[in-house]
Amino acid sequence: MWEAALHGFILAWGLILPLGVQNVFVFNQGAAQPKLARALPAVVTAAICDTLLILLAVLGVSLIVLSLAWLKTILYAVGTLFLAYMGWSIWRSEPPAPGNASAGVGVRKQIMFALSVSLLNPHAILDTIGVIGTSSLSYEGYAKAGFAAAAIAVSWIWFAGLAVAGRGMGRLDSSGRLLLLMNKLSAVVVWVMAVYMVKMLVFP
Template sequence: MHRIAPGLGRATGGYHGAVTAAFFTGLALGLALIVPIGAQNVFVFGQGVSLGMPRALWAVVAAAVCDTILIVLGAAGTSALLDSVPGLRPAMLAAGALFLTYLGVKSLRTKPTEFDDETGTWSRGQVLRRTAAVSLLNPHAILDTVGVLGAAIAAQAAATRLPFAVGAVFASWTWFLVLATAAHALRRVMTKERRVWFDRISGLILLVFAGWLAVEFVQTLA
């Protein structure tokens, strides 16, 4: 019977321990950045309430794929590029404010009759495009994901960068799936009138975020 050298066994155990620790550290940091309420979370939750499963899963896929791309870009060192391109941040702030305003106003104008034919109102392509736009036109989400996670990944030892990044990506996919599932469960007690008011409250929240981005845009011009 072959025996594993004690030193080799300890080294292997130490490596696996470091990989596991890096994964859970990435998971924890990813959740810390993604869980707090934001335009992306409000939109995905709204899709779960308005559309239910399985159509809301397309919002989950779009949001999680966008986060995955941003995390990979952060790991590749793109955060420095964001700071070096003149006018990029103001442009992102303006685009984000305009798009969130559009979504907020649309939600505020929701009527009960719009829930009579949801398949005609919402298509898979619309859900994917709008979720991607909310995810990628939000400067704060981009700076958090690319900047903070990118810097955190770069700070890891070479052997633990991949598991750290995988943990952060796993956090995004898991959170959005939980969010959509909870929203779908809430549908069971939501009448048309309640869903209208939910949409209107979501619209107000989106307008608050739009206003926040607009204020920051004006500050960049001062």
């Protein structure tokens, strides 16, 4: 069981570390909110979504999704439109003014955005169900449970850490210039991912 848990832990870190839309959003909320606690809706929603995807992958849903070419096409098409919109939204966003207690996105919008970046990102979905789901086939019983639990724990630790890191940067950047630059870079990253989605649609 411990070997399976270590496998799940390392594998999850490898999947979650690259800069993506989900990570960008959680980090930006940590930086934009006047208090760290106000970024919790984004952190918890993103972690719950990852937990759901990992559980579906380990339970075998990955085999169904990966076998349906039309479903993958729909995921990529929807994902392309979604990422294009998210990039535009991030590019236009302005950093909060210093001392503005109402800065940052509200609870409802945080939850909706976190749900969107987590569940409408086909690249993340296919990575999770393809890599974690396939790897979990090597285990049964308690070993598979340990594998899944370790992968889920990584998500919760990572998103909490991202918000803390964002909060630290937000406190250091009193002028908001660094956060503005990060928003621009984040938007470019999101648009690059959208282009990748188009490539996967045209040349699957």
